[in-house]
Amino acid sequence: MSTPQDWTPPTSAATRPGRDRPGRDHVVAGLKGTDEGGADLVQLLTPEGVRVPDPRFDSYAADVDVEMLKGLYRDLVLVRRFDREGNALQRQGQLGIWVPLLGQEAAQIGAGRAMAPQDMAFPSYREHGVAWTRGVDPTDLLGIFRGTDHGSWDPREKGFHLYTIVIGNQCLNATGYAMGQKFEGKVGGDDAEATMCFFGDGATSQGDVHEGFVWAAVYDAPVVFYCQNNQWAISEPTERQTRVPLYKRAQGYGFPGIRVDGNDVIACLAVTRWALEECRTGNGPVLVEAFTYRMDAHTTSDDPTRYRLADELELWKLKDPIERVRVHLVRSLGVEPEFFDDVQAQADELAARFRQFCVDMPAPAPDRMFSQVYAEGSPAVDAQREEFLAYHASFEGAS
Amino acid sequence: MLREFAMPDVGEGLTEAEVVTWNVAAGDVVTVNQVLCEIETAKAAVELPSPYAGTVGKLLVEPGQVVAVGSPIISIETAEAAAPAVEEDTGAKIGEVGKDGRVANLVGYGARPGAVTRRPRRGTTPPPAPPTPAPVQQSHSAATSRRESGFTAISPGGAGAGAAAGAVPLAKPPVRKLARDLGVDLRSVTPSGPGGVITRDDVQSHVVTPAAPAAVAAVGGVRREPIRGIRKHTAAAMVSSAFTAPHVTEFLAVDVTATMALRDRLRATREYAEVKLTPLAFVAKAVCLAARRTPELNARWDEAAGEIVYFDRMQLGIAAATPRGLIVPNVRDADTLTLRELAAALGELTATARAGRTSPADMAGGTFTITNVGVFGVDTGTPILNPGEAGILAVGAIKPTPWVVDGELAVRTVCQLALSFDHRLVDGEQGSRFLADVGALLTDPGLALTW
Ligand SMILES: Cc1ncc(C[n+]2csc(CCOP(=O)(O)OP(=O)(O)O)c2C)c(N)n1
Ligand SMILES: [Mg+2]
Numbered sequence: 001m002s003t004p005q006d007w008t009p010p011t012s013a014a015t016r017p018g019r020d021r022p023g024r025d026h027v028v029a030g031l032k033g034t035d036e037g038g039a040d041l042v043q044l045l046t047p048e049g050v051r052v053p054d055p056r057f058d059s060y061a062a063d064v065d066v067e068m069l070k071g072l073y074r075d076l077v078l079v080r081r082f083d084r085e086g087n088a089l090q091r092q093g094q095l096g097i098w099v100p101l102l103g104q105e106a107a108q109i110g111a112g113r114a115m116a117p118q119d120m121a122f123p124s125y126r127e128h129g130v131a132w133t134r135g136v137d138p139t140d141l142l143g144i145f146r147g148t149d150h151g152s153w154d155p156r157e158k159g160f161h162l163y164t165i166v167i168g169n170q171c172l173n174a175t176g177y178a179m180g181q182k183f184e185g186k187v188g189g190d191d192a193e194a195t196m197c198f199f200g201d202g203a204t205s206q207g208d209v210h211e212g213f214v215w216a217a218v219y220d221a222p223v224v225f226y227c228q229n230n231q232w233a234i235s236e237p238t239e240r241q242t243r244v245p246l247y248k249r250a251q252g253y254g255f256p257g258i259r260v261d262g263n264d265v266i267a268c269l270a271v272t273r274w275a276l277e278e279c280r281t282g283n284g285p286v287l288v289e290a291f292t293y294r295m296d297a298h299t300t301s302d303d304p305t306r307y308r309l310a311d312e313l314e315l316w317k318l319k320d321p322i323e324r325v326r327v328h329l330v331r332s333l334g335v336e337p338e339f340f341d342d343v344q345a346q347a348d349e350l351a352a353r354f355r356q357f358c359v360d361m362p363a364p365a366p367d368r369m370f371s372q373v374y375a376e377g378s379p380a381v382d383a384q385r386e387e388f389l390a391y392h393a394s395f396e397g398a399s
Numbered sequence: 400m401l402r403e404f405a406m407p408d409v410g411e412g413l414t415e416a417e418v419v420t421w422n423v424a425a426g427d428v429v430t431v432n433q434v435l436c437e438i439e440t441a442k443a444a445v446e447l448p449s450p451y452a453g454t455v456g457k458l459l460v461e462p463g464q465v466v467a468v469g470s471p472i473i474s475i476e477t478a479e480a481a482a483p484a485v486e487e488d489t490g491a492k493i494g495e496v497g498k499d500g501r502v503a504n505l506v507g508y509g510a511r512p513g514a515v516t517r518r519p520r521r522g523t524t525p526p527p528a529p530p531t532p533a534p535v536q537q538s539h540s541a542a543t544s545r546r547e548s549g550f551t552a553i554s555p556g557g558a559g560a561g562a563a564a565g566a567v568p569l570a571k572p573p574v575r576k577l578a579r580d581l582g583v584d585l586r587s588v589t590p591s592g593p594g595g596v597i598t599r600d601d602v603q604s605h606v607v608t609p610a611a612p613a614a615v616a617a618v619g620g621v622r623r624e625p626i627r628g629i630r631k632h633t634a635a636a637m638v639s640s641a642f643t644a645p646h647v648t649e650f651l652a653v654d655v656t657a658t659m660a661l662r663d664r665l666r667a668t669r670e671y672a673e674v675k676l677t678p679l680a681f682v683a684k685a686v687c688l689a690a691r692r693t694p695e696l697n698a699r700w701d702e703a704a705g706e707i708v709y710f711d712r713m714q715l716g717i718a719a720a721t722p723r724g725l726i727v728p729n730v731r732d733a734d735t736l737t738l739r740e741l742a743a744a745l746g747e748l749t750a751t752a753r754a755g756r757t758s759p760a761d762m763a764g765g766t767f768t769i770t771n772v773g774v775f776g777v778d779t780g781t782p783i784l785n786p787g788e789a790g791i792l793a794v795g796a797i798k799p800t801p802w803v804v805d806g807e808l809a810v811r812t813v814c815q816l817a818l819s820f821d822h823r824l825v826d827g828e829q830g831s832r833f834l835a836d837v838g839a840l841l842t843d844p845g846l847a848l849t850w
Binding site: 085088090091092093094096097297300301302303305306307309355 | 404405406407408409410411431432442443444445446447448449450755756758759760
């Protein structure tokens with residue numbers, strides 16, 4: 001199993017076995033993801049459910065008591081539940097596509113719960129958990145995946161931008177937004193604000209991300225670049241994106257980078273709080289690499305058995321983000337079974353509501369796709385609309 | 400009420416899927432999201448969860464059957480009363496603007512019964528939807544039906560789409576429009592453009608001389624299977640190879656008694672306890688050694704560059720029959736591996752292939768292929784080159800055979816080898832030397848010490 005290593009200039013081919021040509025492991029198994037986060041990984045709750053001390057970040061999780069942890073657990077379970085329902089609805093022909101977040105719940109809930117109402121988030125397309133923490137109702141996500149709208153929440157009200165499908169593009173938007181916060185004097189004061197930008201390991205290879213990093217660095221923009229390294233960009237492993245651990249890239253741009261256990265909700269919360277604090281006090285930007293794993297397919301259109309082996313998933317199952325919280329609540333904090341039953345019931349209720357909403361969703365009228373193209377209309381679009389409506393009307397029985 | 404669940408589009412823009420297995424039977428009680436069946440599409444194998452709770456009425460599709468997206472596959476009796484009229488209404492009227500300004504099934508998915516039938520255009524007689532594939536019918540007469548046939552040509556799953564072999568014909572939008580205006584069904588046009596694209600001229604000349612659909616007179620039953628997936632890929636690869644590389648095939652029968660004896664001795668050693676040492680491993684080793692003496696066999700004709708590319712490493716492809724079809728995964732840098740490493744690599748490679756887990760990366764970049772037809776019990780064949788490669792070796796069945804040893808007839812273990820090579824870059828001299836070398840090594844494996 002390989003981990004991206006620090007790059008050192010090769011002295012000769014012989015000193016870098018396995019780099020120049022694939023080893024037999026690669027040949028037989030295909031390229032692999034990894035589950036080894038390395039020594040720098042910030043972790044506050046182990047996969048076995050043990051709370052471990054961390055002198056640097058404990059203070060950022062000091063208020064995480066039983067009640068708060070129960071709340072985080074509830075978030076994790078509910079988000080996973082509606083994510084699974086989304087997958088099923090796609091298989092039942094109710095959604096055109098679904099982008100599963102399975103395995104990344106803690107990375108998203110921890111980051112989302114660290115945000116203050118006045119902060120702004122720029123998601124990519126998998127951030128259903130962050131959406132949840134920003135008060136976007138899960139049903140509001142459905143239109144995107146049913147192909148009826150591009151998101152039906154008010155980004156300004158929720159502090160959560162619309163989903164971005166173009167990989168890495170939101171890093172530019174987020175940097176620009178953060179610059180705005182800076183220009184408006186929102187950095188430094190009591191009501192200080194910051195921006196969170198969510199993207200994946202694959203996105204780090206995009207020019208937009210690089211440009212965002214450079215700009216944010218040289219202008220000290222208050223933006224947290226939150227990279228969920230889920231080990232895969234569709235079928236490409238992180239090994240095909242970088243030769244250094246991603247968080248170390250920040251150093252080259254001149255801002256701090258940190259790797260957190262993305263399956264540890266407490267660590268994600270603490271590290272993101274720290275990162276946001278840095279930004280709010282004028283020390284931005286910060287790169288956080290949440291080291292996690294995409295446990296399901298890239299989307300419902302993808303078949304991961306074609307490029308990765310099941311043993312990888314089995315390793316990550318042992319690091320499940322929800323199970324470790326449950327174990328900690330039961331063993332260390334004495335939470336009773338009723339609590340878990342109750343959360344499960346709430347999750348099923350949410351899933352049923354999600355399903356019902358989806359099935360009942362009205363399809364938009366055919367002129368809808370032309371209706372919001374230009375604020376004041378355009379002759380070309382108007383002509384297309386007329387032609388399209390006439391075509392629809394040409395069917396028998398059309399009113 | 401009785402609900403039907405229609406085959407969903409589980410990828411983006413798939414038109415059909417095969418039901419692989421049913422996990423439920425008529426009369427079973429199912430819950431929402433309980434897995435009903437496994438299906439396979441061009442993209443993936445996935446499980447379909449039930450959209451309804453209730454009792455399974457009927458399975459409407461046999462395992463192995465490929466059905467169009469939108470066709471009902473199962474009926475489930477649910478506890479609820481008949482659905483509200485509104486819903487029934489929208490099911491049949493695809494694309495219609497309802498009284499409330501809504502339109503049903505605009506984006507083409509929605510598990511409603513009847514969703515697969517297309518509403519007729521005004522002033523047309525609806526074409527009968529053939530329940531089984533029928534020869535393509537062309538209509539050139541009525542202006543109205545022209546539009547209809549042009550339209551179905553570009554909408555898979557529409558009425559009559561079952562007639563052609565599934566694939567959507569390739570043509571640029573203006574050409575499609577021309578075809579529609581002229582009432583030409585694009586599926587009946589022979590493409591002449593690069594990459595099988597139908598050109599404007601193709602459409603126009605088709606109007607002049609419409610090709611008569613060849614009626615196939617079938618005696619007894621016929622079974623038609625859409626050409627897709629690995630079958631389609633294999634076909635394209637074989638056609639391109641057979642008609643670009645001039646193939647020469649040479650044969651050699653080899654006495655492999657000594658190699659088989661060596662194999663038995665090695666198998667008894669501790670080093671080989673963990674691996675399955677097959678005759679194929681010896682053949683692989685012999686191929687690597689022989690290619691070192693005749694590098695022309697580990698090379699590639701690069702037409703575009705006007706060059707012959709010689710490889711110093713051997714990426715050894717092994718043709719493997721899998722449940723999904725023929726695939727050729729590679730043993731990387733086979734020439735650097737010991738016999739034991741080769742045996743282990745072959746074992747893992749075939750296990751991976753059988754499990755359907757071979758990644759595209761494992762199949763790319765081969766430089767020479769071995770096909771082990773002997774496992775099917777046959778003696779030899781004339782293998783077709785994996786496109787671009789200079790050589791392919793077929794290994795026949797290994798069996799006791801009468802053989803002349805020192806002027807006397809004896810029973811020896813014999814195997815037939817057949818080598819096909821690309822005569823553009825390999826001449827008879829190199830091809831023969833290579834084959835003779837492989838044979839010599841398998842006859843007397845001790846020779847390897849001297850090379
Ligand atoms: C600019 C651009 N290029 C390619 C794509 C196609 N695409 C969609 S998702 C994806 C992989 C992204 O991987 P990663 O950044 O790791 O995010 P993840 O999906 O793993 O969350 C690609 C290449 C795209 N959407 N946009
Ligand atoms: Mg990724």
